[in-house]
Amino acid sequence: MKTWAIALSALLITACSAPPVASPEPTQPEVCEPGASDPPDTAAATEAPPAFYPPPGSNEMLRQALSGAEGLEVIISDVVIPPNAEVPPHYHPGEEFVYIIEGSAIHVEEGQPERMVQAGDALVIAPEAEHAPRGGPEGARAIVFRVHVEGEPERIVVE
Known part of the structure; x- marks a missing residue:
């Protein structure tokens, strides 16, 4: 539930804030946008599963x-x-x-x-x-x- 969303957020923050790897040729700055690298067919897999909440x-x-x-x-x-x-x-x-x-x-x-x-x-x-x-x-x-x-x-x- 919430733990899954927190873990995903931490993963995205880590990926976006990781220092760039040295490259022999100049490159454009990397832009990190949520979902930019996700294949189109995996978008549904990034949604949080429904939470179970019992009645009072x-x-x-x-x-x-x-x-x-x-x-x-x-x-x-x-x-x-x-x-x-x-x-x-x-x-x-x-x-x-x-x-x-x-x-x-x-x-x-x-x-x-x-x-x-x-x-x-x-x-x-x-x-x-x-x-x-x-x-x-x-x-x-x-x-x-x-x-x-x-x-x-x-x-x-x-x-």
């Missing part, structure tokens, strides 16, 4: 039993919290490992001070810890990895 909520991407731990499974979710949205208080029957990949959120956990988390931050939530995150001004997206009790619901909402 916890989007389960994988659920798999752990082969070395009887009664446990792994759940990987792509979680999207819209801007300023409040997730209802809940807990999970397992340990939760969170990595924020976009935006920001306020982590609200019972018995803990509120904590701002933003892209690049990671946190661990203990099994059965009640929490209710809130989306920051731009919302948040996180990859969540849970070591979960097999057969239990993914989330238990606290009334």
Whole structure:
């Protein structure tokens, strides 16, 4: 996604700013224009692939039993919290490992001070810890990895 576009930009900048190779005969200055050297049939290959963006909520991407731990499974979710949205208080029957990949959120956990988390931050939530995150001004997206009790619901909402 963005990484592909950044890599392509860096490649173009490097190619355009590389010092010229010494030549025995004088040459015209090289003009670097995007796409000038691309063959016509490869123009479509330079377009970025479409990005995947899931809907708001916890989007389960994988659920798999752990082969070395009887009664446990792994759940990987792509979680999207819209801007300023409040997730209802809940807990999970397992340990939760969170990595924020976009935006920001306020982590609200019972018995803990509120904590701002933003892209690049990671946190661990203990099994059965009640929490209710809130989306920051731009919302948040996180990859969540849970070591979960097999057969239990993914989330238990606290009334």
